Amino acid sequence: MAKLKINGKRVDIDVDGATPLLWVLREQLGLTGTKYSCGIGLCGACTVLINGEAVRACIVPVSSVKASQEVITIEGLSADNNHPLQQAWKELDVPQCGYCQSGMIMSAAALLKTNPKPSDADIDAQLTNICRCGTFNRVRRGIHLAAQSNRKGTHKRGGA
Amino acid sequence: MKKERINVSRREFLIRSTTMGAGFSLGLYLPVSSREALAAGNAAETVATEIPEVNAWVVIKPDDTVIVRIARSEMGQGTLTGLAQLVAEELECDWSKVTTEYPTPGENLARDKVWRSFATGGSQGIRGSHSYVRKGGAVARHMLIEAAANQWNVPMEECSVANSMITHVPSKRTTTYGKVAAAAAELFPPEQIELKDPKDWKLIGKPVKRLDTDDKLNGKQIFGADLTLPGMLNAAIKACPVFGGTLKSFDAKKISKMPGVRKVVRVEDDAVAVVADTWWQAKTALDALPVTWEEGPNAKVSTASIDKMLDEGLTSSDKVFTGNQNGDVNKALKGAVKTVEATYRYPFQNHATMEPMNATARWTQDRCEVWCPTQNGEAALEAAAEAAGLPISKCDVHKLHLGGGFGRRGAFHDFVKQAVAIARQMPATPVKLLWSREEDMSHGHYHPITKCKLIGGLDDKGNLTGLQVRISGQSILASVRPNWLAKNGADMITFQGMLPEGDHAISYTVPNLLVEHAMRNPPVPPGFWRGVNINQNSIYMECFVDELAHTAGQDPLAFRRKLMARHPKSLAVLNAAAEKAGWGKPAGKGVFRGLAVVKTFGSYVAACAEVSVSTEGKLKIHRIVAATDPGYAVNPQQIEAQVEGSFVFGLSALLYGECTIKDGAVEQTNFHNYPSMQIKEMPKVEVIVMPSGGFWGGIGEPTIAVAAPAVLNAIFAATGKRIREFPLKNTDLRA
Ligand code: FES
Ligand code: FES
Numbered sequence: 001m002a003k004l005k006i007n008g009k010r011v012d013i014d015v016d017g018a019t020p021l022l023w024v025l026r027e028q029l030g031l032t033g034t035k036y037s038c039g040i041g042l043c044g045a046c047t048v049l050i051n052g053e054a055v056r057a058c059i060v061p062v063s064s065v066k067a068s069q070e071v072i073t074i075e076g077l078s079a080d081n082n083h084p085l086q087q088a089w090k091e092l093d094v095p096q097c098g099y100c101q102s103g104m105i106m107s108a109a110a111l112l113k114t115n116p117k118p119s120d121a122d123i124d125a126q127l128t129n130i131c132r133c134g135t136f137n138r139v140r141r142g143i144h145l146a147a148q149s150n151r152k153g154t155h156k157r158g159g160a
Numbered sequence: 161m162k163k164e165r166i167n168v169s170r171r172e173f174l175i176r177s178t179t180m181g182a183g184f185s186l187g188l189y190l191p192v193s194s195r196e197a198l199a200a201g202n203a204a205e206t207v208a209t210e211i212p213e214v215n216a217w218v219v220i221k222p223d224d225t226v227i228v229r230i231a232r233s234e235m236g237q238g239t240l241t242g243l244a245q246l247v248a249e250e251l252e253c254d255w256s257k258v259t260t261e262y263p264t265p266g267e268n269l270a271r272d273k274v275w276r277s278f279a280t281g282g283s284q285g286i287r288g289s290h291s292y293v294r295k296g297g298a299v300a301r302h303m304l305i306e307a308a309a310n311q312w313n314v315p316m317e318e319c320s321v322a323n324s325m326i327t328h329v330p331s332k333r334t335t336t337y338g339k340v341a342a343a344a345a346e347l348f349p350p351e352q353i354e355l356k357d358p359k360d361w362k363l364i365g366k367p368v369k370r371l372d373t374d375d376k377l378n379g380k381q382i383f384g385a386d387l388t389l390p391g392m393l394n395a396a397i398k399a400c401p402v403f404g405g406t407l408k409s410f411d412a413k414k415i416s417k418m419p420g421v422r423k424v425v426r427v428e429d430d431a432v433a434v435v436a437d438t439w440w441q442a443k444t445a446l447d448a449l450p451v452t453w454e455e456g457p458n459a460k461v462s463t464a465s466i467d468k469m470l471d472e473g474l475t476s477s478d479k480v481f482t483g484n485q486n487g488d489v490n491k492a493l494k495g496a497v498k499t500v501e502a503t504y505r506y507p508f509q510n511h512a513t514m515e516p517m518n519a520t521a522r523w524t525q526d527r528c529e530v531w532c533p534t535q536n537g538e539a540a541l542e543a544a545a546e547a548a549g550l551p552i553s554k555c556d557v558h559k560l561h562l563g564g565g566f567g568r569r570g571a572f573h574d575f576v577k578q579a580v581a582i583a584r585q586m587p588a589t590p591v592k593l594l595w596s597r598e599e600d601m602s603h604g605h606y607h608p609i610t611k612c613k614l615i616g617g618l619d620d621k622g623n624l625t626g627l628q629v630r631i632s633g634q635s636i637l638a639s640v641r642p643n644w645l646a647k648n649g650a651d652m653i654t655f656q657g658m659l660p661e662g663d664h665a666i667s668y669t670v671p672n673l674l675v676e677h678a679m680r681n682p683p684v685p686p687g688f689w690r691g692v693n694i695n696q697n698s699i700y701m702e703c704f705v706d707e708l709a710h711t712a713g714q715d716p717l718a719f720r721r722k723l724m725a726r727h728p729k730s731l732a733v734l735n736a737a738a739e740k741a742g743w744g745k746p747a748g749k750g751v752f753r754g755l756a757v758v759k760t761f762g763s764y765v766a767a768c769a770e771v772s773v774s775t776e777g778k779l780k781i782h783r784i785v786a787a788t789d790p791g792y793a794v795n796p797q798q799i800e801a802q803v804e805g806s807f808v809f810g811l812s813a814l815l816y817g818e819c820t821i822k823d824g825a826v827e828q829t830n831f832h833n834y835p836s837m838q839i840k841e842m843p844k845v846e847v848i849v850m851p852s853g854g855f856w857g858g859i860g861e862p863t864i865a866v867a868a869p870a871v872l873n874a875i876f877a878a879t880g881k882r883i884r885e886f887p888l889k890n891t892d893l894r895a
Contacts, residue, residue, distance in 0.1 A: 016419060023440035027394075032386035033379015035563070037514045038597045042831040045514060074379035086377040093369055093797060096805055097236030098376030099383060099514040099563030124840035130831060132514050132564050133236040134808025136842040138801065 003067040006031070007076025010067070017063030021055075022046045024062045025073060033074035033102045037130075044129030047103040047110075048073050054110035054126075074102035077109060085109055088145035096133035104129050108143050117147050212345035214303055216263075216274040217247055217296030220341035224324050226253045230260045231268070231275035232285045233535050234372060235565035236805075237860045238798035239285035241370045245794055246290055249363040250297030250355060253337060254324040260371060265537035266556030278537040281570040281688060283761040283858020286794055290856055291355075298353045300344070307344035308335050358792065358853065365851075367797030372561070384518045384533035384560045389590040392520070393422055394439035395582050396446040397593060399431035401602050402824035403683050405456040406430045415445040424449065425585045427578050435582060439594050458683045458824035466682040466821060467505075470611045473632030473678030474503065480630075480678045481648065483655030487672030492626025496617025500711045502704055504614075504884040506696035508826075509607035509817040510834060511689055515563020516600040517575040521583035522590040523548055528555040528580060533562035535570035543573035547580035566809070567688035571640050572605050601834060602826045605687025606819055608634035610654075612700040617672075622712030624723060626672035629658060629700065635679050636686045636693070651679065656693040656760060657701060657865065663762040663857075664694065667730040668705070668723035684821060690809055691864040694760045699886075702756040702869035707882060716755055716873065717743055729852060730757050733766040733787040736848050741768035741785040751782055754873025756866040763857030764789040769843070769870035773878045777894035781811065781841070781871055786863055787848040791855035800847040803863045807845055810867025812837040818887045835889075 002013045006029060013028045020039075025031040025048070034057055037045035041059040048057045049072040050065065065071065077083045081090070085105050088094075095101045104127070111118055111126040118126070123143055131139070213219045219227040228247045234240035244260055268275050276292060277284075301321065308326040309316040312333060320327050324337040358364075375381040400406055410432045412424035420441030427433050432451055436442035473479075493499055519532035521544070528548035534540040537559050545552040557576075562569060579593040595603070610633030617626040635651035637644045646652055654677045656664040666673075689695070709719035717738050724731040734757040738744075747753050750772045757766040770783040786803050793799055816835040820827045828834040868886075875893065876882055883891050 019440050023438065026386075027438040027440060030388065031379065032382070032388075035383075035515070036385065036594075037516065037563075038831050040597075040830055040832070043514070077378070081374060081378050089377050090369075090373055093373060093801065095236075095370075095373055095376040096238070096801065097514070097562060097564045098372075098381050101376050102379050105377065124838075127839045130514070130836045130838065131808065132512060132566070132812075132836060134805030135801075136808060136837075136839040137804050137845055139839060140842075 002062045002065070004062070004065055004071060005067060005069065006071045007073060015062060017061060019062050020058050021048070021060040021062050021065055021071070022057035025057060031073050031075050035099055035102055037099070042130070043100070043103070044107055045100050045103040047106040047129065049106060049110055052110065052113050054107045074106055077105065083109070084146035084149045085112070085142065088142040088149065091145060092138050092142050094135050094138040094142050096135055100129060100131045101135070104131065104135070104139055108139070108146070111143070112147060112150065116150055118143060212342060214300040214341055214344050215296060215349060216271070217293060218251060218300035220337045222338045222341070224254065224257050224336050224338035226251070226258045226324070226337070228258060228260050229263050229275065231263060231278050232289065233278070233280040233537070233559060233562060233565070235280065235535060235562035235569070237285065237802060238370060238795065239280065240372055241368065242286050242794045242798060243289065243293055244371060245363050245366070245368065246286070246293045247297035249361055250294045251301050252321045252323070255363060255368065257324065258371065262559045264556050264558055265541040268538065269552065279539070279570065280535040280565070281567055283861045285860070287762060287856035287858055294355050295353060298355055299349045302350045302353060303344040303347045304337050304340055306347055307340040311335070311340065311343065364792070364794050365796070367795060370798070381561060383515050383563045384520070384531065385515050385563065385594055387520050387531050387560060387592060389520065389522070392590040392592055393435050393437065393586070394442050395433045395435045395579070395591050395593040396439060396442035397427060397431055397433040397578060397595060397599060398446055398451060399599070399603055400453045400455070402453065402455045402459055403685060404458045405824070406454045407432055408452040408454045410452070411450040415449050418445040418448065421445045423586060425582055427581045431578060433578070433582050433593065435586065435591060439592070443596060455824060461683055461824045462822055463820045466609060466684070469680045469682060470609065470632045473680040474611060474613045474630055476678055478678070480676050481650035482674070482676050483650070483652065484658055484660050484666065484673060484675040487626070489626045489628045489672045489674040492672035493615060493617040493628065496625055497620045498618045498711055499615060500618070500707055501613070501615045502707055502882070502884060503611060504700050504703070505611045506609065506699065506886055507817070508609050508684060508819040508821070509689060509813055510601055510604040510819055510828070511566040511568035512600070512834060512836060513562070513564030513566055513568055516595040516597055517568070518592065518594040519576045519579035520590055520592040521579040522588070523580060523583040524588050526550070526554055529558065530555070530576055530580065531558045531560055532576055532579070533560050533569060534573065534576070535562065535565045535567070539571070540573045540576050543576040544580050547577040548584065566690040567692070568605065571688055574603070597831070598829045601829050604819070604826070605640070605685045607689035607695065608636055608686040608693070609682065609684070610634060610696055612696070614700060614704045616704065616708045618708065618712050622714055624670060624708055627670045629675040630678065631676065632678040632680055634681055634686050636688060638679060638681055639686050640688070651677065654693050655697070657697040657758055664760050666701070667727050667757050667759050668720070669726050670723065691861045694758065694861070694865040695810070695813065695868070698756060698758045698865035699869050699872065702758070702866070703872050703882070706754070706873045706876065720755070720757065729764045729789055730759055730766070732852070733757065733764045733789050733850065736787040736850060737766040737768045737785045740846065740848060741770065743768060752874050752877035754870045754875070754877055756869035756873065758862065758865040760862045760865050761858030762791070762855065763859065763862045765862045765866050767863070767866035767870040769874045771871060771874040771878055773875060773893050775895065777892055779875065779888070779893055781843040783844045783846070784867070784870065785846045785848070786866065787850055788859070788863065789850050789852050790857035790859055791851060791853060793849050793851035796849045799849050799859050802859045803847045804845045806861070806863035807867045808837055808842065810864035811841070811871065814868040814871060814886060815841070815888050
């Protein structure tokens with residue numbers, strides 16, 4: 001049995017504690033926005049926020065997540081695609097196939113939380129996600145754009 | 161180009177009329193709840209169209225929403241949006257009301273292929289269908305106007321149309337597409353239709369936003385791997401790691417008590433799958449399953465044994481095909497004042513789509529349905545029918561968005577066949593098969609391996625007098641499409657970028673030229689890999705031309721220009737990239753430039769790369785300027801995105817892409833030993849889109865071809881090192 005707080009909601013799930021958080025999200029909770037790609041913590045497609053920090057859910061056993069911790073997935077980032085990153089992503093048409101983008105956005109969200117105005121070097125250090133379609137330059141521009149609109153305070157932050 | 165007059169087939173209409181009664185809808189065969197599951201998350205989905213279509217391409221709802229039907233697949237390349245633009249241009253509809261849906265390949269067959277090709281590869285999405293999709297829009301427009309004119313009882317010619325609004329000009333009466341769509345659906349299509357003169361295009365050429373972005377920002381987009389159907393089970397699979405090997409035995413008893421496990425099944429002759437309640441349970445049980453393999457005849461194959469095969473082909477006269485020949489190259493090389501000789505090698509590479517292979521299947525004795533990401537719905541349908549043991553009319557495939565394709569999901573539907581083979585053993589239960597990354601790495605259809613030996617001759621003024629190119633290695637067609645081979649058995653696609661003419665023509669005029677391919681096919685399955693053979697051929701040609709320029713003591717740009725007088729469009733993109741990059745001017749301290757130019761997939765592309773190499777041998781790619789002439793540029797914004805992305809794909813391949821073979825199997829298993837580029841390695845990319853009009857070139861692949869050679873030539877400028885074996889991770893760049 002695992003007790004979790006996901007996107008602000010408390011859930012009790014009957015699951016083997018060794019199951020990675022990724023598969024609990026995808027298969028028990030139907031939150032398929034968090035993606036599987038490598039399963040060994042290397043690609044970032046499964047990135048979620050735990051207490052605001054970017055975590056690769058494919059290598060986190062669900063038993064290690066405490067009921068008191070806030071887990072935020074891409075589905076919980078904002079109510080209506082209105083997180084500054086989502087808006088910037090839309091403005092710049094960042095996604096191509098889109099498969100890596102949940103992870104990309106969640107990694108960027110964690111970065112902006114601790115570093116509201118990241119430099120290119122900060123982005124390089126934090127975003128180690130793989131994108132095979134090659135959206136990197138738009139991802140970078142998207143983060144800068146979101147950081148700008150954040151500072152102007154024209155947008156409300158979402159769940160993260 | 162002027163207006164194009166096109167005949168319209170009445171047959172199309174008749175087929176439509178007869179199938180209409182049967183109730184055309186994508187969701188027709190879906191259980192209701194699964195239709196909802198799809199509808200919940202998919203932009204390019206499943207609008208169950210009880211509303212009659214105007215024609216195969218266009219459905220208009222009473223609220224003026226325009227649904228454009230898209231036959232090709234969206235895998236990130238933006239074709240969905242581009243194709244909708246083409247239809248909407250002629251339709252004269254309100255772009256803000258446009259949505260899209262995929263017809264199924266089953267419906268296409270039932271309607272005599274009204275949507276034509278579903279194949280999404282070869283950078284063909286736009287250039288292969290621009291004419292008939294624009295026609296589809298134009299015909300629908302005509303019928304909508306006619307319906308309005310009929311209602312007003314006025315001649316059609318007195319009506320004008322813009323933005324989904326029809327106006328009877330003399331009386332200033334107006335109506336909308338949504339109001340007359342039902343009446344238009346009853347009309348016969350016109351016998352002839354005119355397509356607009358490109359100079360009158362309003363939507364084609366505009367950088368409109370993609371139609372499929374919103375759901376990719378909040379997790380709502382349903383990829384194949386995300387699909388859930390009522391009562392669905394999940395399967396994990398392991399196929400014999402040795403190519404050509406088979407499954408000998410497995411001990412199902414050892415895992416049958418593990419949580420969630422429902423069944424352990426043999427899949428075709430070479431794989432075993434565990435079916436469980438969840439995929440994680442299936443995968444965990446599969447990892448614990450004792451399996452033995454019959455390794456077959458390839459158990460001793462290694463990278464070294466394959467290399468030996470290729471080396472032999474570099475000088476052999478056996479199974480050698482000619483791709484391009486003019487003049488007398490032997491004589492020219494003999495008479496040359498200087499000759500240059502070099503041998504290059506390009507490795508096997510995996511597509512490594514971010515979404516691993518997957519398919520969901522539901523099989524009963526009289527129907528088989530498959531849901532999957534595919535680049536070719538029709539091929540997926542054929543694979544499904546074959547594996548289902550049912551006539552094709554009793555099967556259908558529902559396409560889902562792809563988490564990357566890159567050629568892996570077009571020609572091969574091994575994952576579909578497997579899913580159906582599993583589902584057949586559990587009738588009426590939908591089963592989702594998802595490959596692990598490890599399975600995906602070891603069961604690819606790999607970028608082919610080749611070597612290439614080039615010999616060039618220069619005269620006393622440093623002019624190129626002769627060039628001999630011998631490619632030795634794997635043919636994709638011989639393995640994948642033997643019926644596409646030439647009569648003499650040649651695989652003409654191996655000569656991409658070196659052919660005398662056409663979509664993949666050589667960019668230079670060489671007085672004495674011989675290009676040959678010694679076909680050597682190792683037992684590692686090759687496949688079409690984004691760019692196909694241009695990836696290595698452009699390295700061979702463009703790096704070697706650089707070597708020749710260096711030996712001739714000439715500037716690489718000036719040397720190329722001399723050979724390009726008869727290739728004005730290639731020259732134009734090369735000049736544009738070089739000029740914008742500042743060729744000939746200093747590039748900054750420690751920064752060096754390299755060039756490449758290629759014609760491929762019908763487009764002209766060039767790049768100028770700027771790199772530096774530190775004393776520790778660390779490469780930094782600072783900036784790349786890329787120029788593209790695709791003839792017509794349907795959406796310049798998407799072209800820019802594709803060009804940027806092409807550098808990630810091409811440079812990942814150059815820096816890291818390599819699959820090695822040991823004991824008949826691929827050694828790489830996941831992203832730790834098959835890395836891909838990260839954002840920190842990404843150069844600044846400046847894109848010049850310079851459509852010269854009059855032709856339709858591809859976008860998704862061409863630029864990949866210039867990524868590697870431009871960077872390699874810049875590395876030479878920086879270090880004096882010619883790297884001829886790839887990927888770069890194996891090379892020490894220290895001076
Ligand atoms: S799936 Fe978790 S990091 Fe790749
Ligand atoms: S958008 Fe396709 S992998 Fe990143």
